[in-house]
Amino acid sequence: xxxxPGTAAKHKAPEDxxxxxxxxxxxRSPTRVNPALYLFPLPAVAVVAFFLVMPTLQxxxxxxxxxxxxxxxxxxxxxxxxxxxxxxxxxxxNALTNNLKFVLLVVIAQTLFSLILALLLTKNSRGSILLRAxxxxxxxxxxxxxxxxxxxxxxxxxxxANSVLRTVGVDGGAYLGNDAQALYWxxxxxxxxxxGQMMVVYIAGLQAIPRELYEAAEMDGANKWQQFKSITWPxxxxxxxxxxxxxxxxxxxxxxxxxxxxxxxxxxxxxILSTRIYSTxxxxxxxxxxxxSIIFMAMIxxxxxxxxxxxxxTPKGD
Amino acid sequence: MSQISRRQAMAILGALxxxxxxAACAGPGGSTSPAGAxxxxxxxxxxxxxxVSFAHWRGEDKAVFDELIKRFAAxxxxxxxxxxxxxxxxYNAQALQKLRGGSIGDAFATFRGAQFKNFSEAGIYTDxxxxxxxxxxxxxxxxAGQSGNNQLGLPYQVVFPMPMANVDLFDKAGAEIAPxxxxxxxxxxxxxASAGVIPISWPGGDVGNGGQLFNCMIANNAPVDDMCxxxxxxxxxxxxxxxxxxxxxxxxLKPFVQPNATGTAVEPAQNLxxxxxAAMLATxxxxxxxxxxxxxxxxxxxxxxxxxxxxxxxxxxxxxxTFILGVxxxxxxxxxAAAWIDFLSxxxxxxxxxxxxxxxxxxxxxxxxxxxxKRLSPWLQKKTALAARFQFNNLDVRNAVEASATAVIxxxxxxxxxAAAxxxxxxxx
Numbered sequence: 001x002x003x004x005p006g007t008a009a010k011h012k013a014p015e016d017x018x019x020x021x022x023x024x025x026x027x028r029s030p031t032r033v034n035p036a037l038y039l040f041p042l043p044a045v046a047v048v049a050f051f052l053v054m055p056t057l058q059x060x061x062x063x064x065x066x067x068x069x070x071x072x073x074x075x076x077x078x079x080x081x082x083x084x085x086x087x088x089x090x091x092x093x094n095a096l097t098n099n100l101k102f103v104l105l106v107v108i109a110q111t112l113f114s115l116i117l118a119l120l121l122t123k124n125s126r127g128s129i130l131l132r133a134x135x136x137x138x139x140x141x142x143x144x145x146x147x148x149x150x151x152x153x154x155x156x157x158x159x160x161a162n163s164v165l166r167t168v169g170v171d172g173g174a175y176l177g178n179d180a181q182a183l184y185w186x187x188x189x190x191x192x193x194x195x196g197q198m199m200v201v202y203i204a205g206l207q208a209i210p211r212e213l214y215e216a217a218e219m220d221g222a223n224k225w226q227q228f229k230s231i232t233w234p235x236x237x238x239x240x241x242x243x244x245x246x247x248x249x250x251x252x253x254x255x256x257x258x259x260x261x262x263x264x265x266x267x268x269x270x271x272i273l274s275t276r277i278y279s280t281x282x283x284x285x286x287x288x289x290x291x292x293s294i295i296f297m298a299m300i301x302x303x304x305x306x307x308x309x310x311x312x313x314t315p316k317g318d
Numbered sequence: 319m320s321q322i323s324r325r326q327a328m329a330i331l332g333a334l335x336x337x338x339x340x341a342a343c344a345g346p347g348g349s350t351s352p353a354g355a356x357x358x359x360x361x362x363x364x365x366x367x368x369x370v371s372f373a374h375w376r377g378e379d380k381a382v383f384d385e386l387i388k389r390f391a392a393x394x395x396x397x398x399x400x401x402x403x404x405x406x407x408x409y410n411a412q413a414l415q416k417l418r419g420g421s422i423g424d425a426f427a428t429f430r431g432a433q434f435k436n437f438s439e440a441g442i443y444t445d446x447x448x449x450x451x452x453x454x455x456x457x458x459x460x461x462a463g464q465s466g467n468n469q470l471g472l473p474y475q476v477v478f479p480m481p482m483a484n485v486d487l488f489d490k491a492g493a494e495i496a497p498x499x500x501x502x503x504x505x506x507x508x509x510x511a512s513a514g515v516i517p518i519s520w521p522g523g524d525v526g527n528g529g530q531l532f533n534c535m536i537a538n539n540a541p542v543d544d545m546c547x548x549x550x551x552x553x554x555x556x557x558x559x560x561x562x563x564x565x566x567x568x569x570x571l572k573p574f575v576q577p578n579a580t581g582t583a584v585e586p587a588q589n590l591x592x593x594x595x596a597a598m599l600a601t602x603x604x605x606x607x608x609x610x611x612x613x614x615x616x617x618x619x620x621x622x623x624x625x626x627x628x629x630x631x632x633x634x635x636x637x638x639x640t641f642i643l644g645v646x647x648x649x650x651x652x653x654x655a656a657a658w659i660d661f662l663s664x665x666x667x668x669x670x671x672x673x674x675x676x677x678x679x680x681x682x683x684x685x686x687x688x689x690x691x692k693r694l695s696p697w698l699q700k701k702t703a704l705a706a707r708f709q710f711n712n713l714d715v716r717n718a719v720e721a722s723a724t725a726v727i728x729x730x731x732x733x734x735x736x737a738a739a740x741x742x743x744x745x746x747x
Contacts, residue, residue, distance in 0.1 A: 283712060
C-alpha cells in the first residue's frame with residue numbers, strides 16, 4: 001500500500017515519533033541559567049516601567065475619572081470623558097479639525113519643498129553647500145526662538161512682513177490676527193523650520209543613486225521628467241515615506257511653536273490638540289485632559305499607520 | 319546561587335510588571351495631597367530662621383524683592399529668602415503642582431480668580447486671619463483673599479485694568495479725559511483720531527492683556543455685580559440683551575483701535591503708546607513700569623470707558639486686587655514664611671515695593687512717592703468695580719466669552735459672536 005507523501009509525515013515510525021517528542025521536550029524544557037544574568041536587564045526594565053509604562057497606564061486610569069489634578073476625591077466616570085470630547089466639546093473638535101488641517105498642509109508643503117530643495121542642491125558645488133547650510137540653519141534653532149522670530153515678522157504694526165509690503169505701497173494684513181488665515185501662516189513657519197532637516201534626508205537618498213543610471217538614460221534619450229519618474233523617484237520613495245511619517249508626527253505635536261507664536265492660550269483658530277490638552281490640564285480637568293491625550297496618541301498612531309498603508313513607498317523586494 | 323529557569327525568570331519579571339501596573343492604578347491624587355492640608359490653620363510658629371522659598375511670577379520685580387529680602391535678612395539672623403520665579407503662564411499651569419510638595423513656595427502669590435480657588439480647594443493656604451500682617455491692609459481690599467471665615471491670602475497689589483492715557487496727546491487734541499458717558503467717550507476718540515493719533519492701542523492678539531478692557535466694558539452694562547459668575551453658572555447668557563449691547567459698543571470701538579488690532583501682541587501695543595502714536599493703551603496700570611521702560615516721558619492717567627448713555631453708571635472705573643500672598647500649608651518653614659509675608663505687609667516695605675514697581679498696594683498708610691502712583695492715587699478713592707473677568711473659574715469659559723469681543727472687533731456680528739461664546743458656556747454647564 002502506498003502512503004500519501006502528505007500523510008507520511010504524520011505516520012512516522014514509533015522510534016521517529018519518540019525522537020520528535022524528545023526534541024519537543026528538549027525545546028520546551030526550561031533552560032537552566034544563572035539567575036544573576038536576569039538582573040542585568042532589570043535597571044532598563046525598571047526605567048521603562050517607571051517612566052513609560054506607569055505614566056501610560058496612569059493616563060489610561062485618569063482618563064476614566066473626573067479627577068481635577070490635585071484633590072484626593074475623584075469618581076470613575078467610565079468612557080464619559082471620551083464621549084464628551086467628541087459630542088459635547090466644540091473646543092476639542094475645533095482643535096482636532098485645526099490639527100488635521102495643519103498636518104495636511106504641512107505634510108504636503110514640507111515634503112514637496114524639501115524634495116525640491118534637495119533636487120536643486122544635491123550637487124556638491126560650493127554654492128550648493130552654502131545654500132544647504134542656509135536652509136538647514138533653522139533646524140538648529142530652538143522652536144521658541146523660531147516662534148518669537150516669526151511672531152515679530154507677522155506683527156502687523158512693526159513686523160518685517162508688513163514693513164516690506166509698505167515699501168511697495170501695499171497694506172499688509174493682520175496675519176495671526178486673521179482667524180481665517182492664522183493657521184496657514186503658522187504652517188509657513190513650520191515648513192520653514194523643518195524643511196532643511198527633511199532636505200538632508202532626501203539628499204542622502206539622492207546621493208545614493210548611481211550616476212551611471214542617469215548617463216544610460218540620457219544615452220537612451222530620456223528627458224529630465226522621465227529620468228525623475230523612472231530613476232530618481234523610485235530611489236527617493238523610501239525617503240519620502242520617512243519624511244511623511246516624521247512630518248506627520250512633528251506637525252501633530254507643534255505645541256511649542258504654536259504656544260510661542262500664538263501665546264497661551266492660543267486663539268481658537270490656532271488651537272491644536274496638544275495646546276487644547278495643555279489648556280484642559282491648566283483648567284484643572286486632569287481626567288478629561290488624560291482622555292484627550294489618549295485620543296491624541298491614538299490619532300497619531302492611526303494617521304501614521306494609514307499613511308504607511310496608503311503610501312507604500314518602499315520599493316518591492318526591499 | 320541556585321539556577322532558575324527562563325520561565326521562572328519571566329514570571330518574576332511579569333510579577334514586577336504587574337506590581338508596576340498595580341502601583342500605576344493607585345487612586346489619582348490619593349497619595350499626593352500636601353502634608354497638613356486638611357484645612358486652613360494658622361501657620362506654625364517658631365524661630366524665624368532657615369530658607370524661605372518665595373514663589374511668584376513677577377520677574378520684573380526681582381530686583382525690588384531682592385532689596386526687600388536683604389532688609390528682611392538684616393532683621394532676622396539666619397534667615398534666607400530665595401525667589402522662585404516662573405513666567406505668569408507657567409505659574410498658572412504649574413504652580414499648584416510645584417507647591418503641593420512644600421519644597422518650593424513656602425510663601426507664594428496667586429492670581430485672583432480660578433487660581434486662588436484651586437489653591438484654596440487644594441488646601442495649600444494657611445489661614446492668616448490672626449496674623450500680624452492682616453491688620454495692615456485696607457479692609458475693603460481683603461475680600462479677594464477670603465474664603466468663608468478664613469483669610470487665606472492677602473491681595474498685595476491694586477491695579478486698575480483701565481486704558482492708560484497719554485495726557486499730552488489728550489491736551490493737544492482737546493479731548494476730554496473723563497468722558498461722562500458712551501457718546502462722550504466716542505466723541506473723545508473721534509477728537510483724538512482727528513488729531514492724527516490712534517485713539518486706542520489694543521493688544522487683541524494677546525488673550526490675557528486684550529481681555530482687560532472687558533472689565534470696564536461689562537462693569538456698568540451687566541445687571542448684577544457677579545455677572546461673570548452667573549454667566550458661568552448659566553443664570554445669565556451671552557445672548558442676553560445687555561451682553562449684546564456691550565458687544566455693539568465694542569463694535570463702536572472698531573474705528574478707533576489700531577489697524578489689524580486682533581493680530582497685535584502686547585509689546586507692539588505698548589510701543590505704539592510709548593512712542594506717542596496711540597493716545598491710550600487698553601490694558602491697565604500694571605503696564606506703567608513697562609511703558610516707562612520703553613521710554614514714555616509723558617504724564618499718564620487712566621480713562622474709564624463709561625458705557626452708560628446717561629452717565630449714571632454704578633461704577634467710575636475698575637480695579638483688581640491681586641498678587642494674593644499666602645503661606646504654604648505644606649511648608650516646613652511656615653514661621654519664617656509668615657514672617658516674610660508680615661514684613662512685606664508693613665507700610666514702609668509695601669511702600670518701597672509700590673514706588674519701585676509702580677504698582678499700588680492694598681496695604682494701608684502707604685506713602686506713594688512715585689509720580690505715576692501719586693497721579694493715579696485718586697482712583698483708589700473712586701467707586702470702582704472689582705475686575706469681573708476674574709469671577710470666571712473655568713478658563714475655557716472666560717476665554718470664549720472674552721473672545722466674543724475680539725471676534726466683534728475683527729468683523730463678526732455681535733449676535734453671532736455672542737452665540738458662539740454661549741455655545742461654549744452651555745457645553746461647560
